């Protein structure tokens with residue numbers, strides 16, 4: 001018999017230290033989809049939602065789409081946006097609950113609004129409460145991001161959460177499919193428990209590459225346990241998202257299991273010990289630009305660019321992407337053949353008022369807030385003008401997990417002088433795919449130095465072309481040095497090695 005699956009998407013990683021709020025406009029920028037628009041706008045786009053829809057079609061499920069709201073990582077979410085989501089979601093649930101067999105959600109898991117620290121926990125609680133009120137015992141399953149700050153409330157009020165297992169998130173679409181497979185099982189037999197184990201560790205994004213410890217060994221053991229014990233349906237190793245001043249911030253583990261929950265608890269305790277045994281790698285240190293340049297000068301040159309990674313302005317972590325903390329001193333240092341991307345709609349628009357080949361003098365970057373350096377004076381020629389649309393070269397790019405394969409950077413301009421080539425974008429776009437630069441006629445492969453505003457998510461795209469890379473300390477609100485942040489709600493959490 002055809003199964004009826006109600007579905008929704010609510011996706012945002014919320015940086016609570018940013019001054020700018022995330023309102024309906026930011027969600028509209030990515031497109032808010034209602035009902036069948038979700039199907040129309042996601043099928044084939046490589047996103048987790050596409051993965052779910054693909055599996056649902058293969059299983060001949062009748063998908064009942066409700067609402068999809070997603071925005072790029074940014075500041076605290078306006079309550080209005082959450083209320084908008086819930087109004088549409090519950091309208092459909094109230095009219096369809098008698099016909100549905102399950103609920104499938106695509107969530108991020110680190111969303112915070114003005115009134116609610118744990119938006120996903122709150123949503124799952126309200127859904128559970130509604131279903132219990134109607135005496136409906138149907139599974140609610142969600143696919144979540146590896147950076148989710150998972151609360152006990154989230155696991156208490158869902159049948160199963162299923163997380164991405166890779167960072168960069170090249171497996172986001174696959175994770176959505178695997179979550180749907182579990183939903184399939186649970187629609188036949190929903191007798192499972194979810195176990196949650198929090199921790200006292202908040203680790204920065206740079207400490208969460210899954211190719212490195214502490215996550216590498218922890219994830220590897222989780223996969224072994226799943227393979228060896230048929231009672232364990234899935235184990236999630238959650239890196240967490242450090243820039244959220246909420247009680248549930250940080251590393252956690254959870255597990256969906258059949259049978260004895262004490263056994264599952266034991267597994268999670270074992271995994272926490274493995275994580276703790278590699279804690280020295282969880283808090284990477286960043287060097288000053290001065291130290292990095294001096295190191296570069298002492299190293300032999302070779303093919304491919306040197307990446308100067310700027311985690312403090314990690315666009316995928318929510319910062320503005322207009323930081324000049326590396327660009328400004330690098331230009332002053334006299335270095336040449338630099339490539340940088342700065343989100344600066346104002347400067348991009350000025351270029352579009354000129355023609356290709358014109359020389360312009362611009363003040364670039366650091367226009368969003370006072371935390372990301374100061375604007376840089378840059379005189380150069382306009383080399384390229386575009387509408388900023390491009391298609392991902394890598395269909396499994398981390399970026400596909402956020403917005404699918406078709407990317408819009410808004411009005412873009414490339415300005416160049418004897419020192420640097422700078423791509424000016426109008427919508428901040430994380431550097432997770434080489435198509436971003438190639439589409440604007442910039443070849444990072446031929447640069448000497450490329451500034452990358454990311455922590456880990458750039459690696460699949462840029463590491464293969466790079467000679468080497470350095471993590472550089474600069475001012476900004478995604479700094480790996482968590483001691484710089486005025487946390488108020490973390491109780492007894494460890495935010496550094498010492």
Ligand SMILES: [Zn+2]
Nearest residue numbers: 145146147169
């Ligand atoms: Zn993530």
